[in-house]
Amino acid sequence: MRHFAETAEAIAGTSSKLKKISFLATYLRTLEDADLRAAAVFFTGRPFALTDARTLNVGASALFTAVQQLSGASDKAMHDAYSARGDLGEAAENLLGAAATRRGWREAPGEGLNPDAIHTKLSELVKLSGASNKLPLVLDLLGSLNPVEIKYVIKIITGDLRIGLKENTVEEAIAKAFERPIDAVRRANMVLGDIGETAVLAKRNELEKISLRMFRPVKFMLATPADTEDEIFATFPGAFYVEDKYDGIRGQLHVDAAQASLFSRTLDDISHQFPEIIAGAQALNLSLIVDGEVVAFKDGQVLPFALLQKRLGRKKPSAQLMAEVPVALMIFDLLQFERRVLIDEPLQRRKELLETIPWPEALHIAPSMLLQERVQLDPLFDQAAQRRNEGLMLKDAGSLYLPGKRGMSWLKWKKALATLDVVVTGVELGHGRRRDVLSDYTFAIRHKGELLNIGKAYSGLTDLEIAEMTEYFKQHTIQEYGRFRLVEPNVVLEVAFNGIQKSGRHASGYALRFPRIVRIRQDKTVSDIDTLATVDKIYKQHTGE
Numbered sequence: 001m002r003h004f005a006e007t008a009e010a011i012a013g014t015s016s017k018l019k020k021i022s023f024l025a026t027y028l029r030t031l032e033d034a035d036l037r038a039a040a041v042f043f044t045g046r047p048f049a050l051t052d053a054r055t056l057n058v059g060a061s062a063l064f065t066a067v068q069q070l071s072g073a074s075d076k077a078m079h080d081a082y083s084a085r086g087d088l089g090e091a092a093e094n095l096l097g098a099a100a101t102r103r104g105w106r107e108a109p110g111e112g113l114n115p116d117a118i119h120t121k122l123s124e125l126v127k128l129s130g131a132s133n134k135l136p137l138v139l140d141l142l143g144s145l146n147p148v149e150i151k152y153v154i155k156i157i158t159g160d161l162r163i164g165l166k167e168n169t170v171e172e173a174i175a176k177a178f179e180r181p182i183d184a185v186r187r188a189n190m191v192l193g194d195i196g197e198t199a200v201l202a203k204r205n206e207l208e209k210i211s212l213r214m215f216r217p218v219k220f221m222l223a224t225p226a227d228t229e230d231e232i233f234a235t236f237p238g239a240f241y242v243e244d245k246y247d248g249i250r251g252q253l254h255v256d257a258a259q260a261s262l263f264s265r266t267l268d269d270i271s272h273q274f275p276e277i278i279a280g281a282q283a284l285n286l287s288l289i290v291d292g293e294v295v296a297f298k299d300g301q302v303l304p305f306a307l308l309q310k311r312l313g314r315k316k317p318s319a320q321l322m323a324e325v326p327v328a329l330m331i332f333d334l335l336q337f338e339r340r341v342l343i344d345e346p347l348q349r350r351k352e353l354l355e356t357i358p359w360p361e362a363l364h365i366a367p368s369m370l371l372q373e374r375v376q377l378d379p380l381f382d383q384a385a386q387r388r389n390e391g392l393m394l395k396d397a398g399s400l401y402l403p404g405k406r407g408m409s410w411l412k413w414k415k416a417l418a419t420l421d422v423v424v425t426g427v428e429l430g431h432g433r434r435r436d437v438l439s440d441y442t443f444a445i446r447h448k449g450e451l452l453n454i455g456k457a458y459s460g461l462t463d464l465e466i467a468e469m470t471e472y473f474k475q476h477t478i479q480e481y482g483r484f485r486l487v488e489p490n491v492v493l494e495v496a497f498n499g500i501q502k503s504g505r506h507a508s509g510y511a512l513r514f515p516r517i518v519r520i521r522q523d524k525t526v527s528d529i530d531t532l533a534t535v536d537k538i539y540k541q542h543t544g545e
Contacts, residue, residue, distance in 0.1 A: 001113045001149045003027060004039055008152050012163035020164060024173035028199060031115075036203060037196035038115035042152075043170050044195055045161035047122045051193035051217060053268045054126045058138060058157055062131045063088055066138045067150075071095040083482040086435045087162065089154035096147040113144055118153060162432060170195055178202045190403035191218055193267055212289070212341045215254050217263035219404030220291060221333075223393060223412040229377045232394055235408055239397040241347065242380055243368040244389040245412055246330050247305040247499060248295035249312070253277070253329060253363075256287040262294075262329075273314055276322065277329050280362035288357070289336040290329075291401075292366065297328035302388050304543045305513070306501035331359070332366040332393075335401055343401035350401070370397060381413065390414055390498055416496035418538050420512075420530045421521055424491040425451060427473045429483040430458060438470040438485070441517070443493060445508055447532035452508035454535065457495055460517030469520075492521040492529055500539050510535055 007027040011020045024043060031039060041049050048054050067088070068078050073095045081091035121141045128134045142150050155161045171189055175182040180202045188210040189198040201207050212218065226232050250265040251274075260281035262271045271278050274294060296303035296311070307325050311317055334350045335343050337357075342350050354365055369380070381392055391414035399409035422443035430439035440458040444451040461469070469491070476488040499513030521528075 001115060001118055001145060001153070003030070004042065004115055005146075005148045005152050008043075008161075008163055009148065011165060015164070017169065020169060021173045021176055024165070024170065025177035028173060028177040033200050033203070034116035035114050036199050038119040039196075040170060040174065040199040041194075041196040042115060042118075042156050043161070043165055043173075044167045045156065045159055045165070047119075047156050047159070049194035049196055050219070051267050054123070056122060056125050056157055057129075058125060058134055059131060060088065060158070062135050062138055063092075063154055063157065065135060066142050067092040067095060067154075069139060070143060071098070079482060086429050086431065086483050087155075087160070088158065089151040089160075092142075092154055093147045093151035096150055113149075118156075122157070160431075167195060171198075174199045174202050178205075180205070180207060184208070190405070193217060193219055193404075212336055212343065214256055214287070214289065214336075215259065215261055217252050217254070217267045218335070219267070220250050220252065220265055221402050221410060222404070222406035223395075223410035224406055224408055226394070226411040226413045232377065232411060232413065233374055235411060236394065236396055239348075239370055239372045241351070241368045241370055241393075241395045241397060242377070243332055243366050243393040243395070244384045244387060245391040245393045245414065246293040246295050246302060246366070247388070247390045248293040248302075248308055248330070251277070251292050251294040251329055252335075253281055253288075253290045253292065253331075255281045255284055255289075257285060272316060273311060274327050274329075275317070276327060276362045280329075280360040283360040284357070284363075286357065287336075287338050288334065290331045290354075291333040291335060292329045292331040294327055294329055296325050297330075297362075297364075298326050302330075304388060304501070305499055306543060309501065326362075328362050328364050330364055330366040332368065333401060343403070346398045346400065347395055348397040377413070381415065390417075414498055417498055417500065417542060419494050419496045419518060420445065420454075420534070421492055421494055421524060421528060422454065423451065423489045423526045423529050424473075424487060424493060425453060425489050427469075427485050427487055434466070437466050438473050439466045441493065443495065444489070445530050445532055445535060446526075447508070451489055451526075452532060453506045454508040454510055455495070455497070455506065455512040455515045457493075457515045457517050460495075461520070465520065489526050492524040492526065494518040494521050500535070500542055502539070508532060508535065510539060 007023055010023045014020060028036060028040065047056055064078060077095065081094050082088060125134055125137055128137065145153060171185050172182055175185045184207045185198060185202055188201060188207045189195050191210050191212055192198055252263045254261050260278045261269055262274060262277055264270045296308040310321060310325050311327060331354065334354050337353055351368065359365060377392065384392055391412060394411040394413060396409045422445055424441045425444045426442035427438040428440040429435060430437060440456060442453055442456045444453045473485065473487050476490060478486040478488060495515045496518050497512035497515040501511055501513065502509060503511035505511055
């Protein structure tokens with residue numbers, strides 16, 4: 001793991017994308033297959049491949065405990081190290097490096113632990129349940145590494161590598177390392193959803209053997225946001241489809257004669273959460289892979305996302321819950337049909353095939369309209385909103401299905417449900433390049449003389465505004481809690497959001513979906529912010545209650 005850590009340090013130490021790719025390619029080229037498979041995945045910041053549904057369930061508490069036991073650091077030293085860096089891996093390196101100096105350690109005991117061995121130990125962690133059972137193995141793993149290796153293993157465990165790599169950068173490094181076409185590497189990774197296996201196949205020059213397979217989910221094709229009608233028509237000079245943008249969760253359904261499985265956007269199998277969709281799929285007696293959106297659905301109408309939330313995360317929904325919140329899969333794309341792979345065929349052909357399939361209960365074709373000339377889109381947007389959907393999807397009729405890619409072939413057009421004037425009550429240091437500025441803002445509304453938190457936003461302001469706000473909040477801090485500060489409620493923001501739901505997470509009883517800052521309202525004071533009554537009204541209008 002030493003060479004992995006050295007490579008990660010070199011990558012973190014440069015802002016040049018080309019140098020990052022070169023450092024990583026040089027390292028990958030030296031690895032045997034097992035280490036290559038593990039290391040490629042680790043460099044995406046994940047412990048396991050995207051299609052591997054296993055989770056470590058190692059909480060920050062267990063990692064804190066392990067670092068503290070290995071370093072002998074006091075509670076205060078642990079708190080100070082984490083607060084200073086905002087990253088447990090870096091805090092661990094700092095504390096353990098200091099401990100090594102104090103104790104006269106020279107060599108790292110983990111010199112022989114390679115990426116595949118780390119992967120094996122992480123796989124063993126998955127099998128254990130409960131923090132007390134996991135802690136000895138965490139201690140054994142970390143205790144076999146030197147401080148800089150520990151830093152990166154913790155980053156991998158927490159899924160937060162923070163060295164300026166994206167998955168597409170790792171793809172480029174694989175292509176460079178083994179002198180393969182980048183398009184071939186990307187396509188293989190799209191289909192496999194496993195960059196480690198992609199790297200091994202690139203090394204063996206076997207990328208052409210990859211094909212779409214049943215019950216091995218592929219990444220979902222993604223859409224790029226659009227802001228105006230002019231932008232949409234400028235993007236699509238030819239024919240394009242208009243569909244409702246549903247407020248649910250993406251679902252990829254795989255069906256053959258003997259089996260049906262539904263996969264989430266994170267490629268997890270969620271079949272057990274939605275048995276009515278699986279039952280409908282099993283009635284098809286066809287082989288296919290479709291892309292769609294799971295929504296709460298009753299009496300021919302999509303229901304608010306707040307109701308669908310009651311179904312999410314349930315291992316087995318009760319009959320009562322299924323009756324209260326029935327669901328459906330709104331299907332808008334066909335990736336494979338009767339063993340024929342369709343992702344390289346135009347969307348129009350895929351749509352035509354969808355129309356030939358006799359869909360049973362709980363499976364519905366998402367209605368779409370093919371536009372071949374310019375029309376006003378605002379009325380279509382308003383109609384979608386009346387159907388309780390959150391906007392429009394716009395898709396080039398000739399577009400291919402590109403798993404995992406966010407290009408200009410698909411656009412999404414959403415408008416804010418509403419805006420609220422709120423006051424900032426708490427601020428927190430951000431992450432990545434914003435780790436040293438107060439960029440995450442908790443905000444509140446008014447109710448009977450009290451301030452009730454309703455959400456948190458971290459997007460919408462410029463870097464200059466965030467820098468200015470950081471200095472302001474430092475001078476108006478009421479109390480510090482590590483990286484979080486309670487602040488004087490003086491700064492009023494206008495925030496936009498796309499949805500609202502009831503929630504016990506905030507004192508207001510509500511949570512906003514996708515909140516973002518529109519502007520700082522320097523012309524307003526805390527007495528001007530919106531009230532709980534306003535939020536109640538927006539919620540009732542949104543949900544139809």
